[in-house]
Amino acid sequence: MKDKGISTLKVAATYIGTVVGAGFATGQEILQFFNVFGRLGFLGLILTTFMFMIFGYLIMSLGNKLNAKSHLEVIRHSGGKVFGNLMDFIITFFLFGALSAMIAGTGSIFVQQFNLPSLLGNFIMAIITALTVLTGIDGIIKSISFVVPFLLLSVIAISIYSIINNPIDINNSASVISENSLMPNFLIAAILYVSYNIILSISILGPLGVKAKHKKTIRNGAILGGLGLGLGSILIYFTLMRFMGEVANIDVPMIYVASKISPIIQIVYAIILIAEIYTTAVGSLYGFVYRINNKQKHPSNIRVLVITSTALALLVSQLGFTSLIKYLYPLVGIAGLLLLISLIINRLKEKGYLI
Secondary structure: OOOOOOOHHHHHHHHHHHHOOHHHHHOHHHHHHOHHHOHHHHHHHHHHHHHHHHHHHHHHHHHHHHOOOOHHHHHHHHHHHHHHHHHHHHHHHHHHHHHHHHHHHHHHHHHHHHOOOHHHHHHHHHHHHHHHHOOOHHHHHHHHHHHHHHHHHHHHHHHHHHHHHOOOOOOOOHHHHHHHOOOOOHHHHHHHHHHHHHHHHHHHHHHHHHHHOOHHHHHHHHHHHHHHHHHHHHHHHHHHHHOHHHHOOOOOHHHHHHHHHOHHHHHHHHHHHHHHHHHHHHHHHHHHHHHHHHOOOOHHHHHHHHHHHHHHHHHHHHHOHHHHHHHHHHHHHHHHHHHHHHHHHHHHHHOOOOO
């Protein structure tokens, strides 16, 4: 029987699940990149929605064309060997950093929500992430696409409830934490936000394009994925506007918002949030380990690489969740601008607009 590939919905869910994680679902990324600019932050989020659609499609299409097994095939094709090797290093480094941030985020939830040691949360996330990656890409796609609908529904429900029941001051954020922002304006923030998230997801999106088989599935999956990411981000943005004075210095602001609804909702969201963190941790560890493994002569080392990489990320996670989000993500986003530019240039060449 002919393999028809995975469905559009599964492509979209895997795309969303690779991007949403500790920073997104906790509200920390939206807080740092968009709420700090008040109403202009909303314009930035509209821009990011379209950019997620475009670059998700470009990467999955290239992955399909090149039969990609990791991000390396995509970046070398679009940027050449020299640039490809540079971006390969940056992407591989950031995948490890993102994994560390996801593990750190779980620790923050354990402290803030359950009053348990952060190290316990770190250990649990590290273990289940490693076990999932050992199942390979098919197991990862299944686990991520299964979790994502619950993630989006929870974010949408809590955000809509909070927005309806609490008046929003659209300019409230600028006076609260704008002085702590590393971004000069909302436009730069939007581009960097997409940039580092594309770097984070490219290791999954390339092989995902191969699994999707058909261009139509890839296109529709990218559109739905971009819309899902945009909708979730916008809802979190408006929700945090109401609570900026309270959440500006909290590691997990969305759990604080959930606590305003009811203690039960707070616990449920904390559990779902851990699942969201898990999806990005899995994508990050898979991309990192399989890229490192491709550089070695003996692929049988994969199990050792998974265990070793997870253990090292566990150590780095002790630097703290907010610090990793605030400093690591924008820096990698700046480097990732080169990747976005190369993808656009490659597409223009394919269409005959450039020689």
